[in-house]
Amino acid sequence: MDREAFLARVGEYHKEGRRLALINVTTLVPAAAPAHGAKPEAAATEASVGETAAPDQFEITWVFENDKDATLEKIREQVGPADIIPSISEFFGAAFLYENEIHELFGLNVEGINLDLQGQLYKTATKVPFSHAAVKARLEALAAKTAAAAEAKATTEAKA
Amino acid sequence: MKRTIIPFGPQHPVLPEPLVLDLILEDERVVDAVPTIGYIHRGLEMMVERVEYTEMGFVAERICGICSFMHGMGYCVSLEAIMNVEVPERARWLRIIWAEISRVQSHLLWLGLGADAFGFENLFMHCWRMREEILDIFEKTTGGRIIHSVNRIGGVKRDVSDAELAAIVVKLEELGKAFEKTANVFGKDPSIRHRLSGVGVLSADDARAVDAVGPMARASGVVMDTRLSGTYGYDQVDFEPVTETAGDCLARVVVRMREVQQSIGLVRQAVEKMPKGEGMPLENKPRGNPVGETYTRLEQPRGEVLYYVKANGTKNLERFRARTPTFANIPAMIKLVRGCDLADVPNIILTIDPCISCTER
Amino acid sequence: MANPLRLPMVPRALRNLVSRPATRRYPYEIRPRFEGARGTIEFDVETCNYCMLCMRRCPAAAITVVREDRIWSIEHLTCIGCNVCVEVCNKNSLSMAKESKPVHTHAEVGPQGQRPGHEEWHGPDPAIAAAAKAAAAAT
């Protein structure tokens, strides 16, 4: 991502008096992952969501809100797990919570948070529960379970 | 000076909510506070991997027991936007009515808890007695006291007869009159004023700088109310957002008291304006699986909630994110706690109306 | 020190001394639940055709239907009372009773190792049912 342009744009939103409404990260897992329940026809409509999921990418969206006319402005970027994301906490006082959260839940590195909680914000059993490895492992486990159940059913039916 | 660290919560005698804060003290003064999330984390965002989108509404409803109606509604509204489903008009009005009644319920609950926190047990009991009558209304109309399960993608599942709606309005207005007497106590009692006024002042500029939402921001004089944008039928009712200018704990109490009356008024308006009659359509069933993404904003009792839903055409959503009002208000809370006395910390925390279940999802 | 008679809560507190309590004496006096309240799922074994729709649509996976053996079972403690199964059943075999089952005080385990709250119905054997139907059709 273009760091300078990004920060300039955020600064502009700040000057306009917008409020930070959300920083959201989505782990992009290729939709072909069987456990997502993907039907063959679903793959065709995939492009309409707006992006084609490159392997092991995250999609970050910064959402800024204007209280007066209730409009939302979004900045959307795709980043890899090793990329460094600039912090916007110097502009928006609430950003530090979201940024700590994306560091802890998604394993992304955010640079320059004004209140870095050093991994103390979330106490989760799985460290980095939304990393690609963790998400894929869960989806595969789920697929295996569904397949095992289907197989068990098939064998009982065959017996009967 | 030597610094002391006091773990505040998850179990604390004043707070009903398992909030976890590490307070860093110099003498009796708080110099910093470090929040921790995860004591009651339930991983609802992870659940979309396993739970189908038709069933996720019931999960969303269980994010929080106090705004359960609004969470269910927010989820359904998001999916309706993605799947292009038009909600029948009567269903939309019923949603507004239930949403406003649940705001009254939530504020009464909070006022009671607030009274309890500053040591006014009697007032606590009276607020909760009134809340009980509202829960009865919910049980009669939706079938559940706390978890209503009436929202479905595309509409609502139950109708309320016109006669019953009229009775509800009468009941709510009586309640509003009785509440005025109680509200008097909050506004006039010298011990309450002494405890709350001038404590934890958040100026309007600060409220903007830390992106506060809901009654928290309105008590500081920031006019922000998602209902003003007129979505989901709020453009057809008249109301002015309740604002105060003092920005202290007392102002936050007063904002919520006035919002109780405002919501009762909104219920009356909605009942007057909604289309009347038996057997009107209440639900348009969606077809197929959702594809697309949406941001939905609703004004919950605690402030603005934002749902981000992304669907990829399968039965499971790709991402479901609820940014709840308490999450947005935590920076404001930390700002207020810095520099105050230890004895004021519980009051300040309570007046942001924290809902930790919402925050930790 | 403020004059206690000027405190706004005092009249209310005095009235509380002589008025009846706002609460009920719960275990002795139970408020009946309102019409339409959601309590426990009730099942009618006569009409069910074991289509398994309720099992597939239940968000809490509380219902198990085995079509071959004509078994319909529910875990009442897993059920979240959402009413979805009642809505989807084409045969109107399910209904929502307004009263809830009493809370289980200890985790008793049934003779077949069922969890508390487990309830199970066995429909007539399909072969017998088919024979009965054929007999009815013949007459």
Ligand code: SF4
């Ligand atoms: S109860 Fe109704 S939905 Fe469930 S298996 Fe029987 S007929 Fe089908």
Ligand code: SF4
């Ligand atoms: S009421 Fe809901 S949770 Fe209970 S059995 Fe029916 S579908 Fe399942």
